[in-house]
Amino acid sequence: MSLASLIFLSVLFGTAVAPDAVIVLVALCLLAEVCVVAVQILARLVQRTSRNTSAPSSAVPYFSVHVACHNEPAGLVCDTIRALHAQDCPREQYEIIVMDNNTSDPAKWVPVRDYCASLPANVRFLHCVDVKGAKAGALNIALAKSAAEATHIVTIDSDYVVSPGFLSCAARVLEQVGSDFLQFPQAYRHVGRATHGISLELEDYFSFHARSANGTGLMLPTGTLSVIDKKALESVGGWPTDGVTEDAHLGYILCAAGYQGRFIDRAVGHGILPLALDDFEQQRFRWSNGNARVLRRAILDRLQNTKARGRMRQTVVIASQLTAWLSFLLIPVAALLGSLLFGSAQPLLILASALCVTIGVGRSLLPLLIGKAHNDLRTLAGAIANRLALLPAAARGTLEATLTDRAQFIVTRKDGGPRGDRLLPRDHVALLVLAALAIPAAMAAGSLACFALLPLFALLPAARMTHAALEAYRTSPQFLLEFAKNG
DSSP: OOHHHHHHHHHHHHHHHOHHHHHHHHHHHHHHHHHHHHHHHHHHHHHHTOOOOOOOOOSOOOEEEEEEESSOOHHHHHHHHHHHHTOSSOGGGEEEEEEEESOOOHHHHHHHHHHHHTSOTTEEEEEESSOSSHHHHHHHHHHHHSOTTOOEEEEEETTOEEOTTHHHHHHHHHHHHOOSEEEOOOEESSOOGGGHHHHHHHHHIIIIIIHHHHTTTBOOOOSSSEEEEHHHHHHTTSSOOSSSOHHHHHHHHHHHTTOOEEEOOOOOEEEOOOSSHHHHHHHHHHHHHHHHHHHHHHHHHHHHOHHHHTOHHHHHHHHHHHTTTOOOOHHHHHHHHHHHHSSOOOHHHHHHHHHHHHHHHHHHHHHHHTTOTTSOHHHHHHHHHHHHHTHHHHHHHHHHHHHOOOOOOOOOOOOOSOOOOOSSOHHHHHHHHHHHHTHHHHHHHOHHHHHHHHHHHHHHHHHHHHHHHHHHHHTSHHHHHHHHHTO
């Protein structure tokens, strides 16, 4: 049993034996949700009154492009390398380092090595075993192997196919506006009508958080399609290896060191969506868990460093981005269900937990509705369904990051093989059953308790919608054709 599940059950039954202690926990979660809302509002106010002070660069950049891969389909990685090799940027201005780490199956890395060997000398392949620190550890090896003349490090996920003008675009941006690191938006290929909503839900981070942070120079990199000044990266010790979201962690370290980042709102590369709900849940758990750990470090740094306390604008903008995937709903949901089911029915406990659930769900869904009038109702419904379906995973990741430093980096599967998706996800089914049993007590408790139960009924249908959309995605003719080509 996971730590999050154990805590959920403890709070659920604890409402009957120790309701006062549960009220304290719910109050802390309510405070956290209110603080997140306040931070995200303040971040937008700060953006309106801030200016990015980065200066244009006159130097011609030399890009060292790093592709870290682990246990990936060889054809998929070769497609990524092929697109990078086809850049319209002069070949003497960039190199490509493919860093395969800890892949034990030669059928997955040997073809990539052989393909790289057939390309010009500016493409290199490295295969290392016993690499520590997951993706960050692999990127640090690539950093150490980068050309001495390299001015910027570019990171590309192994499933991303970039446009021919990607590096030329990055060079023009650096020449025009400068910045210590750039971040281009992540986008996805083979997106059809069934998966427009999922794509919109993922895009929300860039449209709601990245654009707001852009004017401040405090945009955090997201790990792929990132362009980072090599000297800046080396000055902070390279990629941090003690977390599971090395991109956000690095961004925080760079910003704290005084470096500036900029979001470039132009799609220059497209990757593969997670191929099943299980994969999506693991990814969202990692994002929320890793960002919560970085946020915890940022808070501790601010408390311990008197100079850092004065940089309120920086703290607010960075915290707003780090809270994008966080959810503090696990404890208040357990408290609400427990107080309704086990007869404690303390009005204060029901009120606090119902209010926390309402604020938490509303905070998660509201960004999807702001400025999305150009999207049809089906797309919005798909985005909302995806956000709801992944809330349990986000809540588990956030809570476990708050209580423990244990974390495991799980690579999101990108192969087209069979999936082991459960027909009925356990978390979603359990919450639906408990919510159904709590209906009579909720009706007696009042409208707020009933309203707070509604999202729990929506979780399972939302998960089934996401499952169906991803199944349509991975069985679409375009997707099947690509993976047939890649073997």
